[in-house]
Amino acid sequence: MSKNILLYSAILIFGLVAPFVFPAFKVQLSILCVLIVLATTWNIQGGEMGYNTFGNILFYGLGMYLCASVQVGMFFPLAEWTESGGEKTFVHTPAQFFQGMAVGLVVAAVVPTIVAGLIGYAILGLRGHYFAICTLGLGVAAGEISGGIEIIGAGQGFTTPPFPEVGGLEARGEFFYFLSFGALILTFVAVRAIYSTRFRLILNAIRDNEDKAEAMGIETMKYKIIGWMVSAFFCGLAGGIMGGLVGYIDSTDVAFDGREMGVFMVLMAILGGKGTLWGPVIGATVFHIFKEGFWTFFLGWQYVALGVLIVVIVIYFPEGIMGWLREKYPEKFGEVIDEKDRKAQVELK
C-alpha cells in the first residue's frame, strides 16, 4: 500500500511541477492528458466490456462544440460570432472567459452523457462487428451534420474565444495544462473507483459471455448503457478542453476527428494493454512520445513510421505493454507460479 501512495504522489508531483520544469512542453503535456483520458474511457468499452466502439469521438466532438458555444453564447450572439463576414469583434473579459469556460465544460460533460444514454439505448443491443460499424457511422455522420449547421460555423469552422489578457505569456498554456491535468486526475480516480466495485466484474462478464451474464440475472443492457455514459461524460469534458486549447474547431478535422483521435484512442488502449487500469495510461504516453518523435525526425513520413509502429505492436505485443509485462514478470503482478506444478506439467507433455 505504501508503494501505491508513493506512486500516486510521484505522479501528482510530476504533474504539478511539469509545466514549470518543462515550460516548452506545456501544450504537448496537455494533449497527453487529453489522450490518456480518451484511451482510459475507451478502455471501459473496448477493454472491460468487449465492445469495440469507434463512436466515442462523437462525445468528444459534441463536448467541444458545446463548450465553445456556451462560452460564446452566454455573452454574445452566437450566430454573429461564427458568421465569417461579421465586421464586429467580440472580446471576452477575463471574468466572462472563465465563467463561460466553467459553465461550458459542465454542459460539455453532461449533454454527451445524456446523448450516450439515448443512443446507447438504441444501439447497444448490437454486438461485435455490427456495433463497431454502427458507431463508426455515428462519428462520420456527426462530422458531416455539424459541417452544415450555420450557427456553429458550418464549413467555416468555429474560432473559440481567445484567451483573455491576464497573467503573462505563459498563462494560457498553464491554464489549459492544469485544466486537462485536472480532467485526467478526475477521470483516473473515477475509473479506478468504478473498477474496484462489482461494476467492473459485470462488464467483464459481459465481455466474456454476455448470454451467460444475462442468464445469471444481470441486466446487461443497463450496465452497458451506464458504462457508455461514464465514457461519454469524460470524453465530452476532454473535448471541451481540447477545443479551447486548439482555438479553432473544424467539423471533421478537429471535433469529429474519427480518422485521427477516434483511431488513436483505440490504438493507445491496445498498445498499453486493454482491460487494465494502467494500460491505456502507459499506452497513451508511449504513443504520444513516439508520435511527436516521428513528427520531428521523419518529416513527411511520419504516418509511414507510425504505421510500422502499429504493425510491430500488433505482431510483438498483441496483449499490449501491460500484457507483455505480465507474461514476462507474472510475479510482479501478484501471480504466483508453482514451480513444481509447472515442471510437472511440462514433463507430462
Next chain:
Amino acid sequence: MKISKIILSFISAVAILLSTSVTSFAKVVGDKIVLGAAISLTGKYSSNGVHTQNGYNMAVDRINSMGGVKVGGKTYKFEIIYYDDESNPKRAAQLAERLISQDGVEFMLGPYSSGLTKAIAPVTEKYGVPMVEANGASRSLFTKGYKYLFAVLAPANLYLDVAIDLAVEKNNGKPVTVAMAFEQDAFSQDVRLGVLDAIKRTGSKKVIDDKLPKELNDMAATLVKVKQMKPDVLVVSGHTKGALTAIRQIAEMKVDVPMLAMTHCDAAKLSKQHGKNSQYALCASQWHKTLTYKDNFFKDGMKYAADFEKEFGYDPPYQSAESSAALLVFKDAFERANSFDQKKVRDALAATNMQTFYGNIKFAEGGQNVDKPMVLFQVMCDGSGKCENKVVAPTKWASAKLIHPIPKWSER
C-alpha cells in the same frame, strides 16, 4: 503492488526524456534569421502545401544570394524551419505552439489554407509573433482584430464576385441565374459569401447552392442539376481537388453552361494536364505571370515564372508567387524596422507599402492586402491542343478577350 515500480521507473524515463530534448534556440542565430512555418506536406492540401513551400524556398534562396537582409549594419540570411501540419488545424495549432515555445521562433510564415491559418493565428497573436501569411484568404481572419497577422493576398470574398459582374455585363446588364457548388471549408465558404453578395448586388438569382464534402471526388449530383436547370453561370470552388473534379466530370457528362467560374485552376495545372477539357474555364487568381508588377529580386512575373520552372519543373501557380512575396515583405519590414524587436517589426509590417513582382502590398487595419486586385484568367487552347491561361479581366491587365458564352460540347 509490484507494477508500481515499473510505472515509477517509466515516469522517470519520461521526465529524463523531456528534460534532455529541450533544444531552444533563438530566432536570430549568428547571421541567420530563423522563420517558422507549418506546411501541409501530407493530407488533402499537400499539393498546395508544396507549392507554398517551393515559393518560400525560392524567395529565401534568392534573397540570400542577393545580399540577404541588412539590419543594424549587419547582413543576415533567412532560414526556415518547416513542420508538416498534415492539413489538420489541430496539428497546425500545436506546431505553431511548438515552433514558438520549443524552437524559439520569433517570426512566422503562414501555412496553406484559411482553415489552418485560422488555427495558427490565435497562437501567434498570443505570443506577439508577427506572421506574414500568403495563403489564408478567409474574410473572418481579418475581422478578429488580430494585430500580428499580415496577409499578402486579397480576401476570399473577392475571388469570384467579379465573375458574376462579368456575366451580368455579357448579359447586357440583365440579372443572371447562378449555380453554385462549394466545398465545406473556410476558404470556399468565404468565396461563396462573396458570390452571394454579388448575386444580391446585381439582382441575380441563385438556382443551385450545393455544399461539397471535404474529401471531394464526385460532384455528379450537382452537375445533373445543372443540366436540368441550365443556369447562366456555374461557380465551383474546392481547392485543387474541386477544380480537378469539376473539369473531369463536366467533360465526362458533357455539361453545357455559358460560363464556368472556378478557383485553383493553376494550382491544379488544368491547362497542362486536362488540355481541351478545361478550355474556357474562367479562373480567379491572385496573380498571373503576365501582370507587369516589378521588383529588384525577381524582376517581373515572366522572369519569376521562368526561374521557378527551371528550379522546380513546373509553371508557378499563384500560391507559389504569393508565398515568395511573403518573404519579400518580411525582408522589407526587417530593414525598415532595423531591429529584431517583434513589436518594431510588427509596426514596420503594418506600414508596408511596396511593389513586388506579385503585386502591390499594403495592409489594411485587419491585416489583409488592399492594394492588389484579383485577376480572372481563362483557359484558352490553340488548334494544336496546347492550352494556356490568359488574363481576361480586369481590362487593365487583360491579354485576351473573354470567350463568352462557352460553346456547347456538341459544337466543339
